[in-house]
Amino acid sequence: MNKKLLPVLWLSIIAFAGSANGFPVEIAKKNMAKDLIGDTTNAGLKLPQGFTAIKAADHIGQVRHIVVTPQGTLYAKSFRTVNGKGIFVLKDLKGNGTYEVVSTFDKFAGTGIAIKKGYLYASSDEEVFRYKLDAKNEVINTDAPEKIITGLINRHQHETKSIALDNEGNIYVNIGGYANACQESDRQKGSKGIMPCPILDSSGGIWVFKANKLNQTYGDGTRYATGLRNVVGLDWNQQTNSLFVMQHGRDQLYGNWPEYFDSKAGAELPSECMYELHKGSNCGWPYIYYNHLLHKKILAPEYGGDGKKEGSSEYQDPVLAFPGHLAPNGLLFYTGNQFPEKYKNGAFIAFHGSWNRSPLPQAGYFVVFAPFKNGKPTGEWEVFADGFSGKEVVTSTRGAEHRPCGLAQGPDGSLYVSDDSKGTIYKINYKK
Template sequence: MRSTYSRLLLGTAALAGSALLYASQTNVRVAPDPDNAGLKLPAGFGALKVAETGGKARHIAITPQGTIYVKLNRVKDGKGILVLHSQPNGKATVTSGFGDYGGTGMYVKSGYLYASSDHDVYRYKLDDRGEVVDPAKAELLVRGLKVGSQHESKSIVLDNDNNLYVNVGAYANACQEQDRTRGSKGIPNCPILDSAGGIWQFKASQLNQRYAQGTRYATGLRNVVGLDWNPQDNQLFVMQHGRDQLHDNWPALYTDQQSATLPAECMYALSKGSNAGWPYIYYDPQRKEVMQGPEYGGDGKTAAKGDYLKPAAAYPAHMAPNGLLFYTGNMFPAKYRNGAFIAFHGSWNRAPEPQAGYMVAFQPFKDGKPSGQWEVFADNFSGSAEKTASGRADHRPCGLAQGPDGSLYVSDDSKGTIYRIVYNAKK
């Protein structure tokens, strides 16, 4: 048995090691891969492949001490959460894993790691080294979340007042009587909205909450995979996946070309009680107008009937925004401070136009609101322009996280690659 003195020495060494790791994470600039991990980036930026997880890496979270947690869409080798530790060269090693459930959501806040399956939300206590205290004992926060045949993933985020926000995607394209069927009308007073198609709020520290105990914080959102809390104006921002198949289902009203470019993928700034209007409306980026959906009497030319929340910003159609992150670090130049990075997973239904997305965009912000034109920040995850156009991407960006040093991490849910983007030029 170790003496008390020995245990004290070991404990001191562990704390010192944790401090050194944190210092290495915040003070040492790592070298990018010679080819910048295959990415195209603005001048002064570089990238490296941190790790190859081999799983479908969805959202990602990093503790202040630098421990990386990755949520897998499907369990791999009995584990749904992977633990990665950074090395001095900036790469990372998968050191362990836990959680016997797949899913998407992953978030670190106030000494806890939060993770979601498609049905439930859990949390794990972190120690002063950013390590989960007992991986085998997840605390169940919310159980029995609504799951349908599509848009099952449950993305999560926390505010600064002990509230947990969960996306519950609508299990339909446009709430038709016959889903995704030509000419099928919309169901009046869409019943899906009673239990899905919005953001639900729960207490972040209350165990065993049932779905019915949550508050419907915002509604009229078809599906939200990317979301984050904006610290600048203390508000929830989300990225909605816009509806599909305008031409397929309403060929007399929309051409193939219109269906490829409508509707916009929208960023919304939410408050309690917000209604973004799904399934009754969509946003037309060419007209810059909220339009009545064809399932509910629209004809592609008629503005929406009703007072619905307008987008804070709009982006090209069908690019699948799966990650949203407000940048608060100091590594990147000042223009990026408090702006938003968006991971666009990539499209499948822009024909006859080329497929698009498979990149990370940057949206400038000012005073807590989008300000100015968005831009492509990190591109070529797909591998080539030809692979992007055909939708045969090698990698597809999904989750975003900020490292302790201010670098940007990007997960890929195609092959499981974890990327790290750094800035090494003089600011």
């Protein structure tokens, strides 16, 4: 989908409530169907010409983020424990691309998982652990994790702790803001925002810790970036040597402020945003939100906005913005050589799918590709893998069969996509 077509998309959404995957049928056919090929051999997915998909694993729990070692072992973190275990170890024992669970360990559920410099890192909603790996990237002792960080805030709203590591020994942890818009009464109609927002002192941003220091507390970390409501998908970009994140935008513009927004605007706004972060970045939540249709930061209604007033220029602009309420849960910069050259160093984003786009159908449940050039997104993006929901129109979250969440790159350059609904892991390959 081309960024230039988004205003057209918005007008079409207003005109047509019926849609495929939450987008107007006409737009979907013009920008997706001609490029995406779907049949039963692709595990139900629709992919660009030359790509194929299989279910590498199925029914293994609510799989969130995943990693694949150079030897091909797959580690998957589960949102809920299964038989008291939160990490699955999967291997392709038959050499045909399908994986079997060979063991489980780690008694904590959660989202984040990563491998860096001889360690497997994994997070619960309050802590981060690491396991020493051997030369084959196998965990040496699954019963003896080292505790890296403890005491992370968990107020049972935006509580997941996604993680990413840089090349200098630092680990970045999302600490989501435990509110929708920092109101006096959270999520209540007409409730004003608290100024300044006290939540930002301890959450609503990215905190950085030392990756090799044991038993750090929340207070040992440094707030790296602020003004981020909640980040689930994040990745360290090796080309730019910087952290990129996908923010989950706020809810209830229409529900709480119907004097400024109609139901269709509430379904499409605010944008889901990609940010490139550096120390001290401030992305503006809860004071502003981004409107991809106007290409502007807009003052939040809780802080005196009316859907038109622009927000302060002190807040950082996103490098890329998508329609609202698609829930970006996975981000991966592709560095492999299997896919065509256009994909090199570009970003794959797994959209988990919405629950709050009524009266429009729910949307998302797909993987998007955003090309980069010289370390910056070109501004264009396209739906790369679709069909996870199993339906042309999804009217509720529970109506989607599969919901993309995590992304990983295999040693052969293949792309893995996890699903935390049915516990499926897809493997996508390309053949010339």
